[in-house]
Amino acid sequence: MKKIFLLAIALLGTLQFMAQQPTTMITTLTNGANIRTEVNEVEKITFTDSLFSLNNNGLRILEANELCWPDDRLLPYFPAPASSIKALDMPAASLSDEERVMFCTLQGIVNRTQPRILLYNHNEEPRATWPTAHNLTLSSISTSAPYTLVKQFKDEIKGLVLYSTEKSNHYINLAATIAGLDRLLPVTEAIRTKLVANGMDFPVVEDLTSLTMSNAYAIYNYLYTNYWSRCNHRLLISERPAIPYVHDIGAACGSACVWLDPRTSSERSLLDKFLKDLTPGRDFVLGWYPEERSGVGEATKYGLSSVPGDFFENTTVYTAVNKPIKIPPVPKRPKLENKVYATIYISDGDNIQYCQHAMAKIFEQSGRGQMPMNWTISPALADFSPSMLNYYYGKATTNDCFVSGPSGMGYAMPFNGLAGTSGEYYLSAGAKFIPYTQLTQRYIEKAGLRVITIWDNISSAQRKAFADNCPYLYGLTINDYERQTGRLAYAVQSGWLPIAPQYPCYRGDIEGITDFFNRDIKNFKGTGPMFVTGQADVWNLGPDKLIALKSKLNELSPNNVKIVRADHWFSYYNEAHHLPFNITMLQSMTISSSPSKTTARLAADGSPSDGYIWISRTAEGTGWVKMDFKENYKISRYVIRHAEAAGLAPQLNSRDFTIETSLDGETWTTIGTHTGNTLPVTDASITPVEARYVRVNVTNAGTDGFVRIGDIEVYGAH
Amino acid sequence: MRKFIVLATLLLGALSGQAQEKVMNIQKTDGTNAQTRIADLKQISFLAVEAGEQGLIVKTQDGETAFVLFESNPVVTISSGKLIVKSSSAETMRFEINDIAEIMFGNESDATPIRESEGFAFVMQEGSVLIRDIPKGVKPSIYSIDGRSLPTPSYKGGELRLSRVTLGPGIFIVKVGSFSTKIKL
Numbered sequence: 036m037k038k039i040f041l042l043a044i045a046l047l048g049t050l051q052f053m054a055q056q057p058t059t060m061i062t063t064l065t066n067g068a069n070i071r072t073e074v075n076e077v078e079k080i081t082f083t084d085s086l087f088s089l090n091n092n093g094l095r096i097l098e099a100n101e102l103c104w105p106d107d108r109l110l111p112y113f114p115a116p117a118s119s120i121k122a123l124d125m126p127a128a129s130l131s132d133e134e135r136v137m138f139c140t141l142q143g144i145v146n147r148t149q150p151r152i153l154l155y156n157h158n159e160e161p162r163a164t165w166p167t168a169h170n171l172t173l174s175s176i177s178t179s180a181p182y183t184l185v186k187q188f189k190d191e192i193k194g195l196v197l198y199s200t201e202k203s204n205h206y207i208n209l210a211a212t213i214a215g216l217d218r219l220l221p222v223t224e225a226i227r228t229k230l231v232a233n234g235m236d237f238p239v240v241e242d243l244t245s246l247t248m249s250n251a252y253a254i255y256n257y258l259y260t261n262y263w264s265r266c267n268h269r270l271l272i273s274e275r276p277a278i279p280y281v282h283d284i285g286a287a288c289g290s291a292c293v294w295l296d297p298r299t300s301s302e303r304s305l306l307d308k309f310l311k312d313l314t315p316g317r318d319f320v321l322g323w324y325p326e327e328r329s330g331v332g333e334a335t336k337y338g339l340s341s342v343p344g345d346f347f348e349n350t351t352v353y354t355a356v357n358k359p360i361k362i363p364p365v366p367k368r369p370k371l372e373n374k375v376y377a378t379i380y381i382s383d384g385d386n387i388q389y390c391q392h393a394m395a396k397i398f399e400q401s402g403r404g405q406m407p408m409n410w411t412i413s414p415a416l417a418d419f420s421p422s423m424l425n426y427y428y429g430k431a432t433t434n435d436c437f438v439s440g441p442s443g444m445g446y447a448m449p450f451n452g453l454a455g456t457s458g459e460y461y462l463s464a465g466a467k468f469i470p471y472t473q474l475t476q477r478y479i480e481k482a483g484l485r486v487i488t489i490w491d492n493i494s495s496a497q498r499k500a501f502a503d504n505c506p507y508l509y510g511l512t513i514n515d516y517e518r519q520t521g522r523l524a525y526a527v528q529s530g531w532l533p534i535a536p537q538y539p540c541y542r543g544d545i546e547g548i549t550d551f552f553n554r555d556i557k558n559f560k561g562t563g564p565m566f567v568t569g570q571a572d573v574w575n576l577g578p579d580k581l582i583a584l585k586s587k588l589n590e591l592s593p594n595n596v597k598i599v600r601a602d603h604w605f606s607y608y609n610e611a612h613h614l615p616f617n618i619t620m621l622q623s624m625t626i627s628s629s630p631s632k633t634t635a636r637l638a639a640d641g642s643p644s645d646g647y648i649w650i651s652r653t654a655e656g657t658g659w660v661k662m663d664f665k666e667n668y669k670i671s672r673y674v675i676r677h678a679e680a681a682g683l684a685p686q687l688n689s690r691d692f693t694i695e696t697s698l699d700g701e702t703w704t705t706i707g708t709h710t711g712n713t714l715p716v717t718d719a720s721i722t723p724v725e726a727r728y729v730r731v732n733v734t735n736a737g738t739d740g741f742v743r744i745g746d747i748e749v750y751g752a753h
Numbered sequence: 754m755r756k757f758i759v760l761a762t763l764l765l766g767a768l769s770g771q772a773q774e775k776v777m778n779i780q781k782t783d784g785t786n787a788q789t790r791i792a793d794l795k796q797i798s799f800l801a802v803e804a805g806e807q808g809l810i811v812k813t814q815d816g817e818t819a820f821v822l823f824e825s826n827p828v829v830t831i832s833s834g835k836l837i838v839k840s841s842s843a844e845t846m847r848f849e850i851n852d853i854a855e856i857m858f859g860n861e862s863d864a865t866p867i868r869e870s871e872g873f874a875f876v877m878q879e880g881s882v883l884i885r886d887i888p889k890g891v892k893p894s895i896y897s898i899d900g901r902s903l904p905t906p907s908y909k910g911g912e913l914r915l916s917r918v919t920l921g922p923g924i925f926i927v928k929v930g931s932f933s934t935k936i937k938l
């Protein structure tokens with residue numbers, strides 16, 4: 036989300052903040068999405084005729100390059116799903132891998148016009164979980180006649196790409212790529228025979244069976260030479276051939292689908308040719324790689340993140356359900372004591388297929404909710420499936436805190452995986468890491484994730500890039516998984532961003548975590564707070580087992596260990612180290628307001644989302660919220676999220692408002708005057724001022740006259 | 754009922770095939786182009802702070818122009834082949850989309866028809882612009898998009914051709930007398 040760009044003018048001892056942004060054009064789509072464009076970036080708007088095909092129901096058939104794909108979106112906007120969606124259980128239909136690739140490709144081609152096909156593939160979570168969470172109405176295709184699904188949409192298919200896996204199975208990816216571009220189905224001769232047997236004698240538009248290439252390099256080089264110029268240069272699919280999951284989104288968008296191993300120099304140099312055409316800070320790789328570090332690292336070299344998701348299914352359906360994300364409120368925390376503060380992270384949430392499948396089961400385990408736990412989750416879900424985030428957020432207890440998996444918006448590998456972990460940092464120069472952190476800021480804010488768990492250590496330039504570009508963060512965690520030679524050092528970047536080492540990292544046993552924590556706890560004297568943090572390997576240590584940590588740690592130092600959420604942990608950490616922290620998170624603070632439709636506490640509950648916002652009772656255009664922090668703090672920053680941050684219309688953002696502070700609640704000093712705001716978030720750093728009270732006074736609301744405050748954060752220190 | 758089904762089938766038969774649809778193209782100064790299907794467009798509105806004299810300019814194919822200040826909160830919608838501009842300061846304006854040459858943003862003075870102005874003519878061609886009938890004593894000025902003054906290529910007979918060959922590819926501001934416009938080469 037765009038931050039307000041402020042110009043501070045010293046004026047009679049106070050600061051005046053004037054919005055300095057150009058006029059913004061808001062293009063509102065029928066699906067409710069708002070696309071912002073600065074008018075001074077527009078040369079002109081014209082209208083042209085577009086020739087297109089209609090299906091049998093009179094619906095315009097969209098081509099891969101006709102989707103609306105704004106620069107600030109990972110994925111294009113899809114039309115809303117049909118009122119009834121055809122659903123096929125592929126394992127139950129006993130389809131081969133090649134057939135599943137064909138059905139996934141059909142799904143992508145059909146769904147880009149309007150989502151009408153859903154494919155069950157994985158069957159790990161209860162089958163109704165995600166269709167129900169997305170409010171979809173399904174109509175099942177008989178598993179004994181799966182090809183009737185093709186028949187129902189045959190008028191949207193132009194023909195076939197015929198391939199054979201005899202020389203190499205990489206032809207599957209080549210055929211799937213071509214199929215998406217030209218509305219074709221990728222088929223082997225055996226599948227073609229089945230289509231014919233089911234009354235569908237499609238013409239063969241591309242015949243790859245006569246090609247003689249027999250290895251990955253040659254086949255993907257052929258793809259690069261002949262088709263890459265027609266593919267989108269925004270989303271590269273890296274998928275093992277015959278893994279039929281993300282082919283739907285690949286086909287829908289016209290993405291190239293490759294499976295190149297960077298450990299082989301020829302394949303690496305070819306992969307680099309694809310990657311260098313993508314734009315850091317906007318584009319990404321979806322899927323997985325033949326090997327983790329070399330694959331993720333190679334994309335990182337180009338400033339690109341990788342969204343692990345080679346088993347993520349039905350993207351073209353779930354992304355189309357364009358619901359606002361309901362970020363849960365953050366519980367208030369008790370005051371800092373001389374105790375041991377422990378926090379524990381649950382691994383693997385960077386992987387969207389884990390979020391879709393395994394996490395859905397693990398989240399139901401018995402221990403969840405009984406002890407604070409930090410669930411890593413992917414910010415990319417804000418585009419892939421907002422309803423999936425809402426599903427977990429809706430089920431969460433106040434003991435469930437959500438944080439970003441590595442390394443922010445997608446997985447990035449700071450180390451050169453090919454040179455070994457002691458080697459260079461790929462992005463130490465920072466140039467390509469900056470757009471990555473800017474992208475990360477947008478998506479952690481969209482998804483409401485205040486902590487990022489970085490895999491490995493990061494360089495000083497990378498730390499600075501996070502501090503400069505991710506003001507939404509409360510903290511970062513790092514680790515030294517490969518070497519495990521000892522704990523990395525705690526650090527504070529740019530005077531506000533705490534960086535904490537996870538020690539242990541990725542442990543799969545309670546005893547191991549207890550043992551690591553005890554290396555510190557055994558030295559606890561009670562003369563000051565102590566901080567420990569670690570990560571559990573979710574595959575071996577889910578909430579049902581992790582809950583035992585509570586008693587284990589208590590045994591180490593009875594009544595002295597507090598297990599807390601990660602956002603609380605970083606808040607305590609900063610307070611203990613006299614660093615600024617969000618003092619609206621304090622349990623002791625009280626809040627009052629002018630007459631309102633909603634309660635005053637919603638103005639600073641940690642959630643800017645619709646349903647959790649403060650709204651004035653009348654439409655007179657004015658309203659105020661006052662906070663009493665019960666003791667004095669040095670206030671150095673405030674953040675106000677307006678209506679647009681809640682997913683409402685930009686026109687409803689508060690225009691004019693002041694921020695005032697007081698030591699006694701009687702005499703007020705204006706520390707910021709904002710006029711002409713149009714942006715969703717106001718984020719202002721100021722020369723620290725001592726205060727116990729802070730008041731936000733809106734004098735000119737959005738266009739309908741109701742004052743809306745999504746959320747207020749006030750940063751102070753002792 | 755049976756009759757209805759037959760009719761519906763005929764109708765669907767007519768529907769399947771090729772058809773035409775309007776697409777809105779937002780051409781940006783960096784040379785990129787963002788397309789939005791009219792069918793997907795609900796409205797266009799503007800968030801303006803002290804926009805001054807800036808506003809929305811609609812230019813039609815026959816050289817007519819209409820100007821609406823951003824301050825009057827214009828809202829643009831499209832319905833039944835018409836572009837409708839509603840604002841707080843003027844009566845609702847309606848244009849046939851087929852009649853619209855382009856929509857621009859700028860001051861009211863920018864609302865001059867693009868092809869004919871002050872006795873001279875701009876002829877827009879692929880990759881070049883020909884300025885004809887330049888009045889004697891008037892020297893066209895050329896600026897880069899960031900405002901730097903560029904040398905004006907030599908011209909004679911009141912005709913100046915600006916092309917990618919003479920200026921290179923990019924977006925330029927051309928000023929002839931009191932008239933100025935942006936061109937893309």
